[in-house]
Amino acid sequence: MSIINYASREIQFKIVYYGPALCGKTTNLAYIHERISPANRGDLVSLATAADRTLFFDFLPLNAVVIKGFVTKFQLYTVPGQVIYNATRQLVLRSVDGVVFVADSQWEKMEENVESFRNLEENLAQQNISIDEIPYVLQYNKRDLANIAPVNYLEFLLNNRKKRVQSFEVISSTGQNVFASLNAVSQMLLHKFSKGDGVPAAAPPPVAAPVEPSAPKIATTSQL
Amino acid sequence: MNSIPALTLENVASLDGILGDFLKKADADLTVVIDRGGNVISQFGDISVMDVTIIAALAAGSFAATKELARRIGEVEFNALYHQGNGSHIFMNSVDDDTIMITIFGKRTTVGLVRFYSAATAQAVSQLLKSLDPSAGHGFTFDASDVTAGPVFADR
Numbered sequence: 001m002s003i004i005n006y007a008s009r010e011i012q013f014k015i016v017y018y019g020p021a022l023c024g025k026t027t028n029l030a031y032i033h034e035r036i037s038p039a040n041r042g043d044l045v046s047l048a049t050a051a052d053r054t055l056f057f058d059f060l061p062l063n064a065v066v067i068k069g070f071v072t073k074f075q076l077y078t079v080p081g082q083v084i085y086n087a088t089r090q091l092v093l094r095s096v097d098g099v100v101f102v103a104d105s106q107w108e109k110m111e112e113n114v115e116s117f118r119n120l121e122e123n124l125a126q127q128n129i130s131i132d133e134i135p136y137v138l139q140y141n142k143r144d145l146a147n148i149a150p151v152n153y154l155e156f157l158l159n160n161r162k163k164r165v166q167s168f169e170v171i172s173s174t175g176q177n178v179f180a181s182l183n184a185v186s187q188m189l190l191h192k193f194s195k196g197d198g199v200p201a202a203a204p205p206p207v208a209a210p211v212e213p214s215a216p217k218i219a220t221t222s223q224l
Numbered sequence: 225m226n227s228i229p230a231l232t233l234e235n236v237a238s239l240d241g242i243l244g245d246f247l248k249k250a251d252a253d254l255t256v257v258i259d260r261g262g263n264v265i266s267q268f269g270d271i272s273v274m275d276v277t278i279i280a281a282l283a284a285g286s287f288a289a290t291k292e293l294a295r296r297i298g299e300v301e302f303n304a305l306y307h308q309g310n311g312s313h314i315f316m317n318s319v320d321d322d323t324i325m326i327t328i329f330g331k332r333t334t335v336g337l338v339r340f341y342s343a344a345t346a347q348a349v350s351q352l353l354k355s356l357d358p359s360a361g362h363g364f365t366f367d368a369s370d371v372t373a374g375p376v377f378a379d380r
Binding site: 003004005006007008011012032035036037040042043045047056057059062064065067068070072074075077087091092095096126146166175178179182183186187190193194195202 | 230231232233236237259260261262263264266275277278281282284285288292315364365366367369374375376377378379380
């Protein structure tokens with residue numbers, strides 16, 4: 001839920017990085033924290049276990065563009081990806097304005113990707129939000145690894161809905177397309193906020209067309 | 225969930241009045257009103273030494289994390305939480321279903337005093353937030369060109 005404060009001339013937005021366990025959500029935030037000007041960011045707060053697994057959430061506050069004298073403040077959160085932490089994911093999703101869904105491109109993670117996307121839809125539905133109403137983009141992460149699924153297969157699994165969204169081939173460890181996807185979702189929610197009528201019609205297309213492979217069958221998000 | 229699309233100058237002045245009065249009576253350092261998603265709605269007091277945004281995010285998480293604990297003893301949630309430090313302490317209390325109030329205080333006062341005055345303050349804040357009309361919209365419009373001129377965030 002964006003909040004606009006006419007006294008402090010600030011607009012606040014909340015973006016949540018969502019996805020299965022170990023898909024690279026925290027790595028996204030760490031890269032953004034490292035690369036953004038210190039003047040425009042706060043501390044990266046990470047509530048992790050001793051093994052560096054996200055236990056509660058990671059949090060990074062950012063200041064961005066000034067629009068008509070109002071500073072836009074973005075709060076970036078990650079959710080814990082492990083299945084058992086669903087209550088925490090529901091908490092972090094409260095008042096969300098935009099989502100970056102981070103999918104793991106490795107073949108063996110396909111079911112986890114689809115399950116996590118379905119979980120996102122369910123948890124948004126609990127807040128009476130449809131996934132089609134909220135600005136979101138897809139990241140196909142770990143594109144530098146050897147055992148990865150082709151992008152059109154990931155599109156088939158995750159971006160095969162009536163309304164297709166922007167998607168990015170990402171290597172979060174090197175930063176490839178990390179800022180591109182953050183900027184895309186930020187633009188989408190700023191447009192939604194400015195007009196109150198959803199995302200801009202001229203959004204760039206996804207990276208590839210969805211193609212059903214001959215590989216093992218996994219239920220797609222459009223079939224869920 | 226109640227939507228709080230916009231806080232006008234008048235709303236903020238009213239909130240500041242309520243929170244300022246509370247800080248004076250309770251002799252606390254800082255009070256912050258947040259929604260349960262961790263967004264800061266209003267703040268009053270000495271904010272020079274801490275990042276209020278981060279405190280808000282962590283406090284919302286802390287409040288929610290104890291909800292299950294409360295359920296185990298037959299409560300819906302704990303209405304208030306107190307974290308005791310050596311010199312600085314945090315007291316958090318529920319304002320309404322969507323809002324929490326955080327108070328940070330030191331050695332000048334006591335948790336009893338903070339707790340006593342925070343109850344009436346929470347009630348006043350709740351009434352003010354309820355009086356906001358969510359259907360009125362945020363009333364802030366701008367052109368798409370204002371945001372598409374360049375990337376929102378720049379990679380150094």
